[in-house]
Amino acid sequence: MAPEARIKTFLKNSATALCAGAVVLSSFSLGAEAARRHYRSHHHHLPALAAAPPRALPYPQLPLPFEIPGAQYLPLTWADVKGWSDDDHLAAYKTFRASCRTINAQTGAAEPKALGGSLSEPCRAAKSLELADDAKARTFFEQNFAPLRISRLGEPDGFVTGYYEPVLEGSRTQTEIYNVPVYRRPSNLFVRGYKQDSVSLPNKGPVYRKIGRRKLVPYYDRGEIEDGKIAGRGLEIAWLKDPTDLLFAQIQGSARIKFDDGGTVRLNYDAYNGYPYTAVGRVLIERGIIPKEEMSMQKIREWMAQNPDGAKDLRRQNRSYIFFREVNLSDKEEAVGAQGIPLTAGRSIAVDKALHVYGTPFFIEGELPIDSERSKTPFHRLMIAQDTGSAIIGPARADLYFGAGADAGRVSGRLRHPMHFVMLVPKGLDPTARAAKLPVPDPRPSEKIAKLFPQTDPAKDSARDSAKDQTKPAAPAAAVAQGKGETVAVANPVPLPVPRPLIEPVQESRRPVKNRPHRQQ
Secondary structure: OOHHHHHHHHHHHHHHHHHHHHHHHHHHHHHHHHHHHHHHHHHOOOOOOOOOOOOOOOOOOOOOOOOOOOEEEEEOOHHHOOOHHHOOHHHHHHHHHHHHHHHHOOOOOOOOOOOOOOOHHHHHHHHOOOOOOHHHHHHHHHHHEEEEEEEEOOOOOEEEEEEEEOEEEEEOOOOOOOOEEEEEOOOOEEOOOOOOOOOOOOOOOOOEEEEOOOEEEEOOOHHHHHOOOOOOOOOEEEEEOOHHHHHHHHHHOEEEEEOOOOOEEEEEEEEEOOOOOOOHHHHHHHOOOOOHHHOOHHHHHHHHHHOHHHHHHHHHHOOOOEEEEEEOOOOOOOOEOOOOOEOOOOOEEEEOOOOOOOOOEEEEEEEEOOOOOOOOEEEEEEEEEEEEOOOOOOOOEEEEEEEEOHHHHHHHHOOEEEEEEEEEEEHHHOHHHHHHOOOOOOOOOOHHHHHHOOOOOHHHHHHHHHHHHHHOOOOOOEEEEEEOOEEEEEEOOOOOOOOOOOOOOOOOOOOOOOOOOOOOO
C-alpha cells in the first residue's frame, strides 16, 4: 500500500476510536450521576426519628405536706403551746361545733386551700359528742388536731385587731335629726360571675354599675354616694343621726338599729362598691393629727366630732362603701359571720378567706389591752375562723369578735397588736406525718468524715503543693494524732475523680461503591 494510503487509513481509524471513547465516557458520566441521585434519594432523606421520651424525675411527684402562700410554720407539741392548758376548751368546742354544722352539710369538691376538706373528719367526730367537761373538750382537740406555729414569711408573729356589732339609734323615716341613710344593695350593682340577686357578694375585686344591658362602668365611690347619686330610689333601710355612726357600722360589717317605738332591725354586710378599704386612722397618723401609739377608735370618733368639715374629707379618703341587708335575728343572738352562722363573742375571728377555711381553730396567745388602754392582759384563747373582712389579709392576721354594744366597741377599738398564732391542723393532714412520707435526697457524709477526707481541687493546689514538696519531706500515707484520750486517723485528701478521657471515634475506611451500568431505555 502506498504511504499516502496508509496515512489516510491511520487517521480514519484514530478518529473512529476517539468518537467511540467519547461515547463511553459520556455513558459512564450519566451512570455516575444516576448512581448519585439514587444514593441521595435512598440515604439522605430518611424519616425523622421519634423524639425521645422525657426523663423521669428521680423522685415521684407527691403533694407537699402543707402549703399556705406567703407563710412560714413550725410543728409544735402541745407542751410547747404557751397557755394551752389554761384556756376554756369547752367554750371553744361549742363554737367549733357550730361551724361543723355548716361543714357537715357541704357537698361537692373541697376548697383549693391548704386545709381543703380535712375539717370534715373532726367535724364528723364532734357531731355525736355532746361534751360538758372542759378536760374532755381539750382531749378532743389534742386527739384530732396537731399544733402548727404560723406567721407571715419573715415575721415572728401575727397581728390582731378587734371588731364588734354597733348598737345605734335610728329612725324608719327621714327627719331633721335622723337624715343619714343606710342603703341596701342597689339593683344596678353588678359583679362578674354573680347574679345580681345573689344572697351575698364578695368583698374583693371589681364592682360595676350596669347601664342598659351591656355597658359596665365602675360603681360610685363614697363621695358620690354621700352626695346623693343613689338617693330617692327606695334603697333606704333606716336613717341615722351621724355619718360617723354609719362609717363605723360599715367598718364592722354589721349593726343593730334601735327605733323610738322599741323595734330593732339587724343589719349584715351584703355588698360593697368595689373600691379598696382605706383605714381612716392611718390617714390621721400620716397627717400627724393623732400619734400612732395613741390611735384608737375612740380617738377617731372624738376628732371627727370636733372637726365636722375635716370628718367629711376624712370619710371620703375611704372610697369603699358597704351596703347592708336585713337579717332575721333577735337581740339575744349575735351577728352572723361570713360562714353563715351567728358569731360567738370572744371565740369567733375573721380571717383571710383567700388562705383559710371557715371552721379552722386558731390558738392566739400574747398580751392585749383588754381591761384598759394601758393594761397588758394575758390573752391565750382558742378561737374559730367564722368570718372575713376586706382588711384582713395574710396567713396570721385575725379580727377578734367581742360582741355587741359600747363596751365591746371600746375593747375592740384599741386592739392593734402582734400575737402568736398556732393553727390547729387536722391529724389527717398532719404536716409532720405527711413530710415523713416524702423522699429525701441521699444523705451527706457526716461532719467527721468530711473533716477526715476534705475535698480539694488538684488544679488549684498543684503549684502550692509542689512548692511545699520541695522544702518538706513527703508526708506518710496516714498518720495517727492523739489528744485527750481520742485516737483519730488522719488521711491524705481524697483526690477528685479524673474526668472521663475524650476518645475520638475511629474512622473506618469506606469500600468503593460499585456502580451498576446504566441500563438504556
